[in-house]
Amino acid sequence: MINTVWGSTDKPVSSTRLAELLSEEPDLEGTLYIGYPIIGTPEGSFPIDALLVSPTKGLVLFSVVEGRTLPDYAEAQDEGFNKMQAKLLQHQTLIRKRKLLVGIHTVTFAPAIAKLDADEEYLLCNADNLVSAIEELEDFDPAVFPSLVSVIQAISTLRRGRKKRDLRDQNSRGTKIKTLEDSIANLDSQQSAAVVETYEGVQRIRGLAGCGKTIVLALKVAYLHARHPDWFIAVTFNTRSLKKQFENLITTFVLEQANEEPDWDKIRILNAWGAPGGSNRTGIYYEFCRDHGVEYLDFGTAKNRFGSDKAFEEACDIALQGAKQFVPKYDAVLVDEAQDFAPNFLLLCYEYLKDPKRLVYAYDELQNLGNRSLPPVEEIFGKNTDGTARVVIHPPEPGKPKQDIILDTCYRNSRPVLSTAHALGFGVYRAEGLVQIFENKNLWFDIGYQEDNGEIEDGEIVTLTRTPKSSPEFLEKHSPVEDLIQFEVFDTPEAQTAWLVAEIKRNLTEDELIPDDIVVINPDPLKTKDAVGEARRTLMQMGINSNLAGVTTIADVFTEPGTVTFTGIFRAKGNEAAMVYVINAQDCFGALSPRHVARVRNRLFTAITRSKAWVRVLGVGKSMSALKAEFEKVKTENFALHFRYPTENERKTMTTVNRDMSKAEQDRSAKRRNNFADIIASLDSGDSFIEDYPASLVKKLLAHAKKPKRRQK
Template sequence: LAVITGSQGIQSKKRRPTKNKNSKAAFLRKVEEKIKSFDIQQHKVAVQTPAGPQRIRGLAGTGKTVVLAQKAAYMHVKHPDWSIVYTFYSRSLYEQIINYITRFVQEFSRGELEKPNWDKIQILHAWGGSQQSGLYQQLTATMNTDFRNFKNAISYFGTSSGRVAFNGCCGELLEHENEIPEFFDAILIDEAQDFGENYFRLCYNLLKQPKRIIWGYDELQSLEELDIPTAESLFGKNIDGNPLVSLDGVYPGEIEKDMILYHCYRNPRPVLIAAHAFGLGLRRIGGAVQFINTVGGWQDIGYEVEQVNSNELITGQEITLYRPKSNSPHLLEELVGYHNLIQYQNFENRGQELEWMINDIEKNIKEEELKPDEIAIIALDSRKKIAEQEYDYLYKGLENKKIQSVRIGTDTSADIFRSQGCVTITSVFRAKGNEASVVYVYGFENIAKSSDIVRQRNMAFTAMTRTKGWLTITGVGEQSKLLFREIQGILEEIGRVKFIVPDMNKIQRNLETYENQRRRKRTQKAQKSLAQLLKDRADVNPEDLPLDQRKKLLKWVLGNDKDIDSLLSDK
């Protein structure tokens, strides 16, 4: 596919040769030497330009950020006069997005463009502040309205939640909806689960027709909101009472309004399965806290459901989820072994835990030949004062080992996740959307301490899925031991998780929606039609099909970026 489409995906810089053929660096070298290219589904999504709103969903590691960056770059190359915005909440994504879009613009222009025209394609933090401009900040200036920074908004709206405060800020601008200018031809929103409905509505109003708003979404990485928003709840209704945005059906060119990515490329299979099952609580002693209660829902995200005869899962039934290797095609599992990519360490106190991590990081650098900037430490305790003290301990401890590190937002800009030659020390919130070859998630006992079980489990899921290689989880006391046993139970059988279907009346969050079910029915209907077409193909001469139908079929199979007319004229 890479040769046919010219899409090489994300290529890493060539890794230096290693001394030890069995070091982690040596295994990563083998992984990186394997050509990385997007699958047909990803390429198809990347080169589509929808004639209106489009949602792209997928678990962590399925490539949502890369696909959104490709879409932005593709539109910029094909429509250089368009005004395009790529926006997000986590500031540490900023540098990564610039690099992605620059690289993809070079690729799609076949080297004719060295860099994007940054006047036409803007990468903007949603909020903005003194160090970095943001979409909301720019709009307040345009509308001659007071800009509320984070501190002011938290105080004004009487909340400790940045999400709630920002939603309030956007709501204030929407009170003057008629004054919002239609500036842009396309807006792409990454990590869209971080935003409330008012930011979506603000972006919608900023767009020219046909309101080309494209958002990437993963409900399991929502760290503050329990409800799964539908398009109607995000964008509201028009004056006639009809939804402003519907994700039913397709756009011209057979471009789907609602896309799901189910192949996971970042995380090795055991990491994704462990993080996902733990996040939902499938093997939790008290039962699951989040759940998908249909076979189709699990298939959407790359699982097979075994021992089941109907689409709806029945309370009390023992079932087995299986994730095929083809949906998590990561070479490390084959090189290292399924059970050798995650380790757990329990300690009597935090001091022992931090000291052990410092020593283990030294071992990873000296013996495993990893570079410091391939390593990230993620804290699960979000209390600012405690986190700062622990970050300081880690920073000084690594410094004593002559290992450089950076505390995001303290030693470096909050816009940068990875600094060359430095271990990254950060919180879950600033780690979102980023990755490292080796990830340490510490303070795991905090997952059991909060009454907000779903939020804590989502934090664990987000932190665990930052690794593209090895994962180390550490904690203190009996609570972390119990949580580690839960994860070990999840990973007992390679690629499979056995559990009891929970009572849907008792879970805290249902991840299945009517929107998803409708999409699945449309897909099943299309598959039946295609199966019938293939069955009847012996009686049909393609030359007898009308030209417009042949063009539509070729565009659907090959993608909208292909010159179909020249393909047909060659025949």
């Protein structure tokens, strides 16, 4: 089966026909990229019209002809072949001695030309002979396929330049984390699509912590910059420590795709708020105020006027209301961590865009450290003068880029770690009951859970488990489950600190971890500096260097090579480490105000999900004991979520998560479920027969029926 990824193309009609023909052929396998990749050459960027990456055929490069005029197709095929071969020859994994292990096939596809002269050396195809020509191509060694995919996705260079580890024990933590990093080096098909799919309008990317949203956005910036070097592109975020990470990732990817440094006059990596004082301090909101001649409020001023929770929201509202006429500036704006922004910041970004308004925002509601969820797009972006919504999220359509992308596979957290984070974040095993719940029940499936027993229905008992796809098994097989995640209760803060320091020393002296592998997170950002002081002093006396992110480092840098990183929860977001220590977790058990319980629980969720391998959750006193009791319950359930699903009235008393599904999307979702139920009821009653339905639908139903059944309790 062929999966098509729609990038930016100036040959839409012929490209659509190419995708249709290949997707209709069931025996073909692989991914068809439209408008990707862009190959870096000494002369600059060289875009490929279309590329088929197949485990059976290797690479098939398409020169796509739009219209009835046939260019010098032999020259075009030679140029594409030579540039792709030069790219692949740079990667030792694709070479044996002096031979390239990948077959590079070139095809010119001209669907509007009815009669084509046959040429044995240069394949020239239209709709009549395309599939047969590809089927006759020489087969490819599938063992080389993963390395080929890594190179094509421009991921391979990420693994170069990492600090080398001095590994002597094949069972050490250092060896295990290196193996894990090698295993997740490639993007999966969902991530690859999210990078390339270029929607001419608002596009949203939803995904769990650890699904690769930040890397996807960085790759997307690089792709758009290489494909459209004249575009003015901005990427923005809430966590300042992400700035250096974005800069490094974008530089790596642009070098890979365009063979040159990014043009930083065309790419802007901006903080959301910003302030006067030069390029290192500027931000989207500050520049919007400056360009529109409206009042700029710094955080202190906005906080005094509106309170800290509403400071940025009200500042953005004043800016939007004060602008007499919007001044379009950017060709594309990409927003990371959108869940942490007031909706009107997204509107501000939208108004700052030229037409078509290419706004891409990525988010995970459970990492929301505030008190609100994103509303539907109709509410965020408002209505036209005729009452219609300015932005509508459309369902996937064949032959068109996806507007709504969900990344449901978590490549950072193992199943036990992620399920624990969700159990504690939602309060599944909390004595007082659930803290928060998804407003849309189907989102449980979107983020990778399945109904293991019971159903997600009001008032019903349900057991939810992670699917093998959403939580790959290799992420947890490297260590016993008791080692993957531990909760430790202490009588005093001093005892907690002593245990923490001893474990960090052991990680560095016995486990073959390096300081960069270790992050210590304190959930309460206001107390972090004092809370970590004694541990840092003790480590220093042992000769172990550490940094306090954003305090002993510059604000845009999270960690420094050769140091253990201590951080508050806000700076931890978007970052990750092999070994994560969450200290003072008792602060995340509850809150004085019921409406703040979800907020502190989300801090714990975010802290736990920073881990690529191992988590240690530490705390003091009775609240920590109660938190550990919740963990023991999820552990007893083999990291399943077993609970009574709340009724509509009960949900009204909870914090609701992911409220951004529009009425149209809700109607489509309900219709899909109802249509399936109608088919089953009709078959059961004898009103219809299996022969009455299209063969393609019957085939899909049978395929689903043959899938392994979920375990029943």
